Amino acid sequence: MRYAVHRLLQAVPVFVATTFLIYAMVFSLPGDPILALAGDKPVPEAVLQALRDHYHLNDPLIVQYGLYMAGVFLRGDLGETFTGQPVSELLTDRWAVTAQLAATAWIFELVVGIGLGVVAGLRRGKLADTAVLAGTTFVIAVPVFVVGYTAQIVLGLNLGLFPTAGTDDGWPTSYLLPGMVLGSFGLAYVARLTRTSVVENLRADYVRTAAAKGLRRSRIIGRHTLRNSLIPVVTYLGVDIGNLMAGAVVTEGIFNLPGIGQQVFQSIQLQEGPVVVGVTTLLVMIFIVASLLVDLLYGVLDPRIRRG
Amino acid sequence: MTVLKKARGAAVLLTAVLTLGACGGSSENTGGDQAGKSTGPGAGTFSVALTEPDHLTPGNTSSSYSITVLQALFDTLVVIDAKGQTQMRAAESVTSDDQQTWTIKIKSGQKFHNGEAVTADSFADAWNAAAYGPNAWTNNYYFANIEGYDKLNPEAEGAKPTAEKLSGLKVVDPSTLEVHLTAPFSQFPITLAYTGFAPMPKAAFTDLKTYDQKPIGNGPFALDGDWAHNQQIKLKRFEGYAGPRPAKSAAVQFKIYASRDTAYTDLRAGKVDLLQTIPPASATEAKKLLGDRFVPTASGTMDYLGFPVFDKRFQNADLRKAISMSIDRQGIVDAVYNGTFKPMSSLVAPLVPGYREDACGETCVYDAAKAKALFDKAGGLTGTLNLYFSNADPSYEQWMQAVANQLKENLGIADIQFRKIPAADYLATLRAKKEDGPYRNNWVMDYPSPQNYLESMWGAGNRMGWENKQFTDLIAKANSAATMEASIPLYQQAEDVALAEMPMIPLWNWQDQAGYSNKITNVTIDPYSPNLDTITVK
Numbered sequence: 084m085r086y087a088v089h090r091l092l093q094a095v096p097v098f099v100a101t102t103f104l105i106y107a108m109v110f111s112l113p114g115d116p117i118l119a120l121a122g123d124k125p126v127p128e129a130v131l132q133a134l135r136d137h138y139h140l141n142d143p144l145i146v147q148y149g150l151y152m153a154g155v156f157l158r159g160d161l162g163e164t165f166t167g168q169p170v171s172e173l174l175t176d177r178w179a180v181t182a183q184l185a186a187t188a189w190i191f192e193l194v195v196g197i198g199l200g201v202v203a204g205l206r207r208g209k210l211a212d213t214a215v216l217a218g219t220t221f222v223i224a225v226p227v228f229v230v231g232y233t234a235q236i237v238l239g240l241n242l243g244l245f246p247t248a249g250t251d252d253g254w255p256t257s258y259l260l261p262g263m264v265l266g267s268f269g270l271a272y273v274a275r276l277t278r279t280s281v282v283e284n285l286r287a288d289y290v291r292t293a294a295a296k297g298l299r300r301s302r303i304i305g306r307h308t309l310r311n312s313l314i315p316v317v318t319y320l321g322v323d324i325g326n327l328m329a330g331a332v333v334t335e336g337i338f339n340l341p342g343i344g345q346q347v348f349q350s351i352q353l354q355e356g357p358v359v360v361g362v363t364t365l366l367v368m369i370f371i372v373a374s375l376l377v378d379l380l381y382g383v384l385d386p387r388i389r390r391g
Numbered sequence: 392m393t394v395l396k397k398a399r400g401a402a403v404l405l406t407a408v409l410t411l412g413a414c415g416g417s418s419e420n421t422g423g424d425q426a427g428k429s430t431g432p433g434a435g436t437f438s439v440a441l442t443e444p445d446h447l448t449p450g451n452t453s454s455s456y457s458i459t460v461l462q463a464l465f466d467t468l469v470v471i472d473a474k475g476q477t478q479m480r481a482a483e484s485v486t487s488d489d490q491q492t493w494t495i496k497i498k499s500g501q502k503f504h505n506g507e508a509v510t511a512d513s514f515a516d517a518w519n520a521a522a523y524g525p526n527a528w529t530n531n532y533y534f535a536n537i538e539g540y541d542k543l544n545p546e547a548e549g550a551k552p553t554a555e556k557l558s559g560l561k562v563v564d565p566s567t568l569e570v571h572l573t574a575p576f577s578q579f580p581i582t583l584a585y586t587g588f589a590p591m592p593k594a595a596f597t598d599l600k601t602y603d604q605k606p607i608g609n610g611p612f613a614l615d616g617d618w619a620h621n622q623q624i625k626l627k628r629f630e631g632y633a634g635p636r637p638a639k640s641a642a643v644q645f646k647i648y649a650s651r652d653t654a655y656t657d658l659r660a661g662k663v664d665l666l667q668t669i670p671p672a673s674a675t676e677a678k679k680l681l682g683d684r685f686v687p688t689a690s691g692t693m694d695y696l697g698f699p700v701f702d703k704r705f706q707n708a709d710l711r712k713a714i715s716m717s718i719d720r721q722g723i724v725d726a727v728y729n730g731t732f733k734p735m736s737s738l739v740a741p742l743v744p745g746y747r748e749d750a751c752g753e754t755c756v757y758d759a760a761k762a763k764a765l766f767d768k769a770g771g772l773t774g775t776l777n778l779y780f781s782n783a784d785p786s787y788e789q790w791m792q793a794v795a796n797q798l799k800e801n802l803g804i805a806d807i808q809f810r811k812i813p814a815a816d817y818l819a820t821l822r823a824k825k826e827d828g829p830y831r832n833n834w835v836m837d838y839p840s841p842q843n844y845l846e847s848m849w850g851a852g853n854r855m856g857w858e859n860k861q862f863t864d865l866i867a868k869a870n871s872a873a874t875m876e877a878s879i880p881l882y883q884q885a886e887d888v889a890l891a892e893m894p895m896i897p898l899w900n901w902q903d904q905a906g907y908s909n910k911i912t913n914v915t916i917d918p919y920s921p922n923l924d925t926i927t928v929k
Contacts, residue, residue, distance in 0.1 A: 112815065118822065119815040124453060124837075125532045129524025129544035129552065137527065166445045167603060168620060176620060232652075240660050247660040248653045249646065250622065339653045341621030354815055 087379065094371045101367045102360055106148045109356040116140070116354035120165060138165070151357060162357025164350070170361045173346065178365075181342035183254045184335070185327040187262025188269070193320060196270040200277025200316075201309065207282055215278065219271035231264045231337040248339040261338040265331055269323050273316055280312035287311075314384055321377030325370040435928025436642040437664040437911045439921070440654035443621050443647050447606040448599065449589035450521030451528040455835075458586050459667070460645060463626055463923045464504075464608035465589040466634050468495060468514070469580055473917035475744055475839050477580055477875075480635060481509065481590070481609065483566075485583065490575035490871050495568040495583075500633045503592040504613035511568035513590035513609075515560045519543075520596070521587065522557055530587035533837075538571040575871030577878045578840040584919070585838055611638040611924045621647055636924045639913065643923055655906075664911050667921055669904040671729045681906045687731075689918045691740045691836025692901035693844070694732075696794070696829050697821075700894045701856030704772060705829075708892050712754045713766035714829070715896040717801035719757040723793045724899050727786050731904065735897040738886050739844045740836060742918050745879040751890050755897060759801040766802045777828030779810045781817035787831055821854050832895060839919070841882035842870065849889045857894035 117134045118126065135141050139150055154160040161170035203215035222230070238260060239247040245260035246252050255262075284290060285308055293303045332344035343362055350358035444457035449465060452458070468482035479485070483496035501509040520526055522534035524544040534540055538559025543552045559571035572579065582588065590609060595602040604618050611634065612626035624645040628638040646663050648654040651670045657663045659680065669677045669685075678685045696714070698705040705711065720734035736755040739746050753761070766772075778795060780787040788811060795807045810828070812820055820826060832854070837843050846866050849857065862885050869881035889895075905916050910929055915922045 112813070115819045116815055118819045119817075124529075127524060127531055127535070127544045128546055128548070130527045130531045132548070133525045133527035167600065173620070235653075235656060240656055243660075247656050247662055248648070249657070249662070251662075336650045337653060339648050339650065339657075341647070341649065345649055352814065 087375065090375045090378065094368070094375075097371060098364065098367065102152070102364050103148060105360050105363050106151065106356055107144060109351070109354055109359050110144050110147065112351075112354050116165065120353070147356070151360065161361045164355055164358055165353055170358050173358065174343075174361060174365065177341055177343050177346050180250060180340050181328050181331060181335075181344065183258050184261055184265060184331055184340055184342060185324065187255060187258040188266030188327050188331075189320070189324060191262055191266040192269040192273050192323065196273030197277050197313070197316065199270075200274040201281055201312075203274065203278040204281025204285070204312070205304070212278070215274055219274050222267050222271040227264065227268060228333050228337065230267055231261075231334055234260055234264050235337060248337075250340060258340075261334050261340060264337075265327060265334040269319075269327070273319060276316050276319055277312060280315055281308060284308045284312045310384060314381065317380055317384065318377055321373045321380070322370070324373045325366060328369060329366050435640050436644060437640060437926060437928050438644040438646050438662075439923065440658065440663045440666040440668075441624070441645040441647050442649070444624075446529070446603050447618065448528070448595075448603045449586050449591065449606075449608075450517055450530050451526075451603065453529050453587070453837075459921055460624060460626075461586040461589065461606075461608070462920050463610055463612040463643060464606055464614065465586060465610045466501070466608075466636075467586060467589050468497075468583040471581070471584045471839055471919040473915070473919075475742055477584065482583070485580045487579070490577045490579070490873070491572050493570040493572070493579055494563075495570065497566045497568065498634075499566055501609055502631050502633060503590075503594075503609050504607045504629050504631075505592060505594055506631065507592040507594060507607075508565075509590055509609045510565040511562040512565070513592060514568055514588070515556075515562050516593070516596065517589065517591035518560060519556045520591070520599075523555060524552055526599075530585075533582065533585065533587050536572050536574065536576055538573055540573075574867075577870055577872045577875060578838070578842045581838045581840050581875075609634070611636055612643060615642065621649075623647060638924045639927045640911075658906055658908065661908055661910070664908040665905065665914065665921070665926075666907070667903060667905045667916065669906050671731045671904075674729050674731050674904050677904065677906050684907050684909065684914075686905040686907070686914065686916050688903045688905055688916055689740070689742045690901040690903050691742055691839060691918065693735065693738075693740055693834050693836075694898045694901070695832040695834070695848075695895045696898055697832040697855055697895040698829055698893075699824065699826050699855065701824060702827055704774070704827075707769045709765050709769035710772065711893040711896070713762045713769060713802065714798065715751075715754050715893060716756065716758050716762035716765065717797055718794055718896070718898070719797055720755075720899055721757070723790050726793065727789045728899075731902050732899040733902060735900050738849075738889060738895075738897050739841045740900050743836070743839045743841055743844065744875075745841045745882055747883065747886075750883070750886055751897065754890065754893060762801055763803070772802075772804055775806045775808050775828075776804050777808050777810045777826070779812065779817075779820070779826045779828060779830035781814045781831070782811050783814035783817070791831065824854070824856060841879070841886065842866070845882060845885055845889065846870075848895065849885075853894075855894040857892065859888060859892060862888045 117131055117140065139147050142150070151162060154162060161174070163169050164173065199215050203212040206212050235247055239245045246257055250257045290303060290308060293307055328343060329347070331342055332348050335342045335345045347359060347362050350362070439459070441459060442456045444452065444460055445454045446452040447457060447460060449461055466481045468480065469477050469485060470480045472478050481498060481501060483498050485493060485495050487493045497509065497511055503509060518534055521528045521530050522537065522540055522543050524531065531544070534557065537557050539554060539557040542554035543557065545552060561569040561571070563569055592607050594607060605614055611629055611632050613629040615625040615627040618624050626643045628641050651668050654663060654666050655669055655673055655677070658666045698711050700706060724730060724732045724734055733741070736749050736751040737747055738750065776798070778791050780791050788809070791809060795809070798804045799807060821830060832848070834844060834848060849862060850866060851863060865881055865885035865888065869878040869885065872878035872881060907914050911926050912929060913925045913927050915925045
């Protein structure tokens with residue numbers, strides 16, 4: 084428990100530093116976001132003034148950041164986009180989409196990835212193992228947008244097994260195909276990690292000892308080998324939650340899912356400081372919480388860590 | 392593959408200029424006789440693919456996506472029909488004796504979706520709000536030629552406006568609006584087709600923020616429920632509509648896509664009924680797949696190559712012409728845009744009245760030998776040639792590279808560098824005249840008048856730093872011409888002057904490709920509007 088509290092307290096300076104850093108980076112992007120919004124058309128000086136005042140763009144960085152933070156903590160106001168939509172509202176809308184997508188991808192990664200890895204590890208050198216190795220190499224080698232468009236056109240459009248795009252059919256139907264595409268890279272990684280780990284542990288002394296004691300093979304594998312093999316996999320899966328949420332830009336684009344990744348991409352282009360900071364801070368928090376959970380889970384899987 | 396990437400990159404940008412043509416409505420409805428067959432008039436719902444609009448307040452958006460929605464929600468005073476002619480819609484007439492004081496008569500009996508009557512005040516209020524500097528609305532500058540505009544938009548830094556209303560707008564009676572311009576402007580009626588000039592009800596002004604989310608218009612469709620950002624906007628037929636184009640279907644659903652490619656896949660899957668921007672890379676396939684339901688639409692958008700005429704090295708007109716003649720426009724359009732764009736030999740787009748197919752003459756025709764001769768005669772070019780473009784879309788870099796190769800090969804310019812500038816910084820760079828070489832210049836048409844192109848890009852204070860009194864005099868004369876017809880030859884003369892000096896080279900004209908599902912009929916897309924009111928559902 085103390086461990087958990089300690090870890091959470093560590094998150095505070097991380098939070099302040101990241102928000103400031105991100106704000107400063109958006110601030111330092113070249114160009115004038117307000118002029119860019121206007122495109123090729125002329126903008127009267129009075130309009131520029133009004134917009135810059137509204138978004139505090141004339142103030143120095145530290146004042147802008149201070150105003151933003153004051154808004155967040157005193158009024159619970161996360162700021163607004165250049166089109167006047169409150170960031171909080173935007174986050175709630177988009178958050179749901181990304182969470183559902185990431186969850187689908189994550190479950191897919193976890194179940195199929197570990198499953199394939201265990202099968203391959205136990206049947207090392209056999210056909211199943213070779214197939215998994217070849218398949219995962221392929222998935223890792225092919226860029227995600229190729230996988231995405233191919234899956235969309237073959238499985239969605241031609242075969243009609245899944246909806247082609249959008250969120251109309253809700254969870255899980257709308258999220259199955261994009262989830263699999265998004266999770267495919269991680270799946271390949273998880274499968275390989277699990278396989279290696281299983282192979283190594285099968286050769287470990289304690290497994291030989293257990294076998295010598297006459298334990299059933301199913302018990303040796305299920306209770307001892309797998310449990311130990313999963314430590315590196317859990318680490319990866321934990322960190323990957325964050326990756327899945329932040330890194331879904333391409334998948335969200337292909338399948339037209341209005342999620343967080345797309346929003347960050349757009350907002351960086353438009354130099355919308357408050358949005359970028361709001362979204363990334365949230366992502367940082369998720370990374371922090373996820374790695375905390377991973378650390379706590381270690382303890383469950385490996386008593387040595389818990390006691391140390 | 393590269394064009395595929397391009398489409399995705401472009402689609403996520405709010406500022407993307409995948410244009411629909413920024414103007415007005417359509418020809419008046421073709422009569423109520425086509426509703427006959429299986430359905431009664433106006434049953435059924437269809438869906439339209441869209442990119443997330445920025446705003447839905449008419450005065451505060453110039454995004455083509457917003458305009459698609461606004462054209463269904465609002466009736467503007469006039470519209471441009473499919474042939475480019477101005478037709479009255481909410482207005483009875485728009486007249487002037489001196490091209491400076493305009494009298495607008497508004498049709499009676501028209502209502503907003505909330506039941507409020509559409510009067511001269513509805514227009515005056517909307518225009519005053521748009522012209523008021525501190526509101527910071529996108530279309531502010533459209534009102535700059537109305538008397539009193541400077542009082543609402545003081546130039547000096549930190550100065551406060553001294554008025555809230557344009558003194559040039561006079562509501563004579565509920566159906567008459569008088570507009571006093573700062574100078575004669577024969578093209579004024581055409582500009583009124585732009586959705587930026589749409590009326591707003593009194594109810595809007597109690598809470599403009601809410602209005603932007605839930606606009607109340609006077610058009611054949613009304614908003615149905617909330618604008619679900621990044622997902623959908625639903626419209627339903629406005630039963631109280633008394634105007635000339637009642638909706639033929641019960642409802643429209645705008646489905647919002649972040650990627651055109653995805654929207655196109657959904658069109659093929661039958662998940663969306665109308666897509667106005669089929670990606671150029673898919674044009675050939677779409678034509679085969681959709682047959683008659685593939686609709687290429689002319690667009691007013693043009694690409695140019697501008698010169699920093701303020702820079703000594705580019706002050707020789709022959710040098711600029713030589714560069715123009717060394718560019719193989721057709722070759723580039725075929726390679727980069729799948730042949731969908733049209734090489735241009737004119738400064739205005741083909742759909743603009745007064746367009747001449749060959750206004751430019753041989754100066755815009757690819758001829759490597761003549762180009763080289765002219766280039767040498769002009770004394771060539773010393774130092775590095777920097778080419779400027781933004782990173783908003785990968786296709787810009789592709790065609791700039793093609794241009795560079797042709798300049799190298801045809802003119803022997805060895806030292807060419809690319810200056811790829813972040814999109815947010817690009818226009819600021821040009822505005823500050825920091826460029827020292829040719830740059831990509833794009834124009835999205837506001838209204839189909841040569842004036843919109845010529846005066847905006849070649850007129851006073853232009854980006855190139857080009858000054859020509861003959862040109863500005865001709866434009867002024869055309870602006871005060873007695874009729875639209877009389878103004879055209881004058882604009883053409885001005886165009887000739889600009890072409891003779893060639894401070895900016897015309898390259899190509901964009902084209903949109905729409906496609907629709909077999910679920911809908913009577914699709915009458917034209918360059919000015921998708922005309923959603925005419926569509927019936929089978």
